[in-house]
Amino acid sequence: MSKHAVRAARMFDGERLVDGGVLVLLDGGRIAGVHQGWAEAPEGWPLREEPDGTLLPGLVDAHVHLCADAGPDALGRLAQRPETDHDAVVEASLRAHLAAGVTTVRDLGDQRDAVLRWRERGVRDDLPTVVGSGAPVTSVGGHCWSMGGEASGVDGVREAVRLRAAAGADLVKVMASGGVFTPGTDTTRPQFTDQELAAALTQAHDLGLPVTAHAHALSAVEQALRIGVDGIEHCTCVTATGAHVPAELADRLAASGVAACPTLGTDPAVVTPPEVVEMAARAGLSEAALREGAATLHRAGVRLVAGSDAGLGPAKPHGILPETLVEYVACGISAAAALTAATSVGAEVCGLGQRKGRVRPGFEADLLVVQGDPTSDITVLRRPLAVYRAGDPVA
Numbered sequence: 001m002s003k004h005a006v007r008a009a010r011m012f013d014g015e016r017l018v019d020g021g022v023l024v025l026l027d028g029g030r031i032a033g034v035h036q037g038w039a040e041a042p043e044g045w046p047l048r049e050e051p052d053g054t055l056l057p058g059l060v061d062a063h064v065h066l067c068a069d070a071g072p073d074a075l076g077r078l079a080q081r082p083e084t085d086h087d088a089v090v091e092a093s094l095r096a097h098l099a100a101g102v103t104t105v106r107d108l109g110d111q112r113d114a115v116l117r118w119r120e121r122g123v124r125d126d127l128p129t130v131v132g133s134g135a136p137v138t139s140v141g142g143h144c145w146s147m148g149g150e151a152s153g154v155d156g157v158r159e160a161v162r163l164r165a166a167a168g169a170d171l172v173k174v175m176a177s178g179g180v181f182t183p184g185t186d187t188t189r190p191q192f193t194d195q196e197l198a199a200a201l202t203q204a205h206d207l208g209l210p211v212t213a214h215a216h217a218l219s220a221v222e223q224a225l226r227i228g229v230d231g232i233e234h235c236t237c238v239t240a241t242g243a244h245v246p247a248e249l250a251d252r253l254a255a256s257g258v259a260a261c262p263t264l265g266t267d268p269a270v271v272t273p274p275e276v277v278e279m280a281a282r283a284g285l286s287e288a289a290l291r292e293g294a295a296t297l298h299r300a301g302v303r304l305v306a307g308s309d310a311g312l313g314p315a316k317p318h319g320i321l322p323e324t325l326v327e328y329v330a331c332g333i334s335a336a337a338a339l340t341a342a343t344s345v346g347a348e349v350c351g352l353g354q355r356k357g358r359v360r361p362g363f364e365a366d367l368l369v370v371q372g373d374p375t376s377d378i379t380v381l382r383r384p385l386a387v388y389r390a391g392d393p394v395a
Helices: 083-099 114-118 151-166 192-205 217-226 247-256 274-282 289-301 321-330 335-341 344-349 376-384
Strands: 004-012 019-028 030-035 047-057 057-062 100-106 131-132 173-174 211-217 231-239 257-262 366-370 384-389
Touching: 004 366, 004 384, 019 047, 047 384, 057 083, 057 321, 057 344, 083 100, 083 114, 083 384, 100 274, 100 344, 100 384, 114 131, 151 173, 151 192, 192 211, 192 217, 211 217, 217 231, 217 247, 231 247, 231 289, 247 289, 289 321, 321 335, 321 376, 335 344, 335 376, 366 376
Parallel strands: 004 047, 057 100, 100 131, 173 211, 211 231, 231 257
Antiparallel strands: 004 019, 019 030, 047 366, 366 384
16 A cells, blocks of 8 residues: 555546546555646655546446356356355456456355355455345245345245344345346246335344345336335336336336446447347346336436446456446436446445545545546546556556
8 A cells, every 4th residue: 555646637536527637646545635737746656647547436336246257157057166166256256347447346146155255354455345245135946046045934034134144244135026047037026025025124224234126027126115125236127018117116216215226238249149138038128128227217317326247147247347337328328427326326335435436535545547538438448547446556
């Protein structure tokens, strides 16, 4: 954690663009100063200068699966992998995120709390900060049941939440509907009763943990909103006739203040296998429907967070978050709003809003530098010039 100075043409501070030059001082893993204009660096401070660059907070990917290696059927294969191999995959995943400018991730489903155990063995400043849910709470035989979080009945759900807390989870992930990649589950229906989901929420809140709900089904989104969860993942609103976010529901989601994570973003160089496209189509999902859903949520003023679902398969490798933001802009979300979702809002949703997600004195020195202005061309995020983690250059 040495001293560094970074000077750039402009800065996105986590909420807005500041033009006309900026000098940021990094000391002891924290931001020691932010000076507008073309200020001089203190004597003896190594200076990185990017005359046409933009300095941003390190990005936050609020939906990843670090145990998953982004190969075919990555989640389904987790149960067959030796437990001793999880650490290597987790660290490789984190390095890929860091190379893309992501300095904080929220892991929303690991194999029997493997990510939480990895984290217990020591925080590393050379890798992204990890916020984790452990194994997701799901119904018996439900979506991602093989990760180890099956529960049934009010008492069973409460116990599952208690186990997550005891394992050191920062939040609880509940599979409120079926999922695309778990055979035998239904993306059009809830997996839990209102009483079970309410029990999970009450138990989690009593333990000081927020709850986010995986919800593809329209009925599951309605249920999650009715029960009062803190976040909704995917929020695709699938019915038997396809995926469509009703404008009236989007308005209610906005009024509730719930954080929604549409999980857009795929590698444009990867051709999705026909069987995966067919599987998604059977679940009522298509790229056009997903983008339109995110656009509807944004127009209504829903609090959007940026999460990629990284690790899920070849089209969603770790470090894909820049493509999530490119897709946000493609569906009508402004670049500034997309960047906010991936910086200050992402940090707040991860419970880190008092120390991450903004370029501000006293905040952790997690920074990203890119060439050009991402508020006018979001694709510049694909090519980071520099990444700082805890004040030191790491990529």
